[in-house]
Amino acid sequence: MKILLNNREEEFDKESFSINELLILKKLSFKMRIIKINGTLVQKDSYDNTYIKDSDNVQILYLMSGG
Amino acid sequence: MKFSEIKSHLAKFRVGIAGAGGLGSNCAMALARSGIGTLVISDFDLIVEANLNRQFYFANQIGMKKTLALKENIERTGSATRVIANQIELNPDNIPLIFSGCEVIVEAFDMADMKEMLIETVLIRMPGIPLIIGSGMAGWGKNEYIKCRKIDDQLFVCGDETTEVSEDLPPMAPRVGIVANMQANLVIEILMKK
Numbered sequence: 001m002k003i004l005l006n007n008r009e010e011e012f013d014k015e016s017f018s019i020n021e022l023l024i025l026k027k028l029s030f031k032m033r034i035i036k037i038n039g040t041l042v043q044k045d046s047y048d049n050t051y052i053k054d055s056d057n058v059q060i061l062y063l064m065s066g067g
Numbered sequence: 068m069k070f071s072e073i074k075s076h077l078a079k080f081r082v083g084i085a086g087a088g089g090l091g092s093n094c095a096m097a098l099a100r101s102g103i104g105t106l107v108i109s110d111f112d113l114i115v116e117a118n119l120n121r122q123f124y125f126a127n128q129i130g131m132k133k134t135l136a137l138k139e140n141i142e143r144t145g146s147a148t149r150v151i152a153n154q155i156e157l158n159p160d161n162i163p164l165i166f167s168g169c170e171v172i173v174e175a176f177d178m179a180d181m182k183e184m185l186i187e188t189v190l191i192r193m194p195g196i197p198l199i200i201g202s203g204m205a206g207w208g209k210n211e212y213i214k215c216r217k218i219d220d221q222l223f224v225c226g227d228e229t230t231e232v233s234e235d236l237p238p239m240a241p242r243v244g245i246v247a248n249m250q251a252n253l254v255i256e257i258l259m260k261k
Binding site: 036043067 | 086088089090091175176177178179180182183186187190191200201202203204205218219220221222224226228229230231232238243246
């Protein structure tokens with residue numbers, strides 16, 4: 001499947017996977033973040049049971065301390 | 068468009084600012100000078116000496132409540148902006164009440180966990196209200212990495228999205244000020260389209 005990850009097209013072998021699988025696959029380990037799929041916020045406790053499908057728009061925003 | 072026309076348009080709006088530290092104080096000053104009608108500013112903190120390297124306060128204000136000192140400093144510019152100062156710690160229950168009626172909300176916290184709490188609360192409980200985040204502004208230099216990114220119609224992020232504050236990478240006036248003013252600039256861009 002092809003997805004849009006932070007405005008960049010990425011291709012994967014699988015047909016679908018959970019957000020947690022994506023985070024492991026892409027080695028995205030930084031914990032302070034906001035994830036939206038097709039404009040909808042995914043809450044932290046749903047990372048295991050929320051699935052990403054073909055042509056989804058996934059936005060990950062990292063929150064850095066400082067201000 | 069003349070500045071007087073811009074100002075009278077911006078005077079119709081209310082903007083929420085969550086935090087009155089480096090981002091919030093500088094962003095609020097820029098918005099007040101631009102003529103925003105009302106600023107709703109929330110913070111629970113008092114001014115300490117360490118704040119003065121980047122926050123819009125003065126040495127004789129040390130010990131004062133940040134929201135009240137900021138209101139005072141805005142008034143000193145002669146701006147007609149009305150400031151509603153809430154000396155309170157924001158949480159998921161009070162955020163929708165405090166910022167109700169705001170056309171745009173600026174996230175201006177320093178701690179990442181507070182940023183996350185505010186974003187989740189606004190996205191879930193205040194759908195459709197544009198929220199402008201500051202993320203990544205520690206240290207100095209690297210002008211070319213500071214940018215503004217539109218996530219979607221509701222969520223925007225200003226900053227380099229990379230540098231986190233640490234002992235060797237403290238927050239400093241130039242980069243924090245750049246991001247705060249980018250946030251203010253984006254608030255104005257959003258409101259000028261209304």
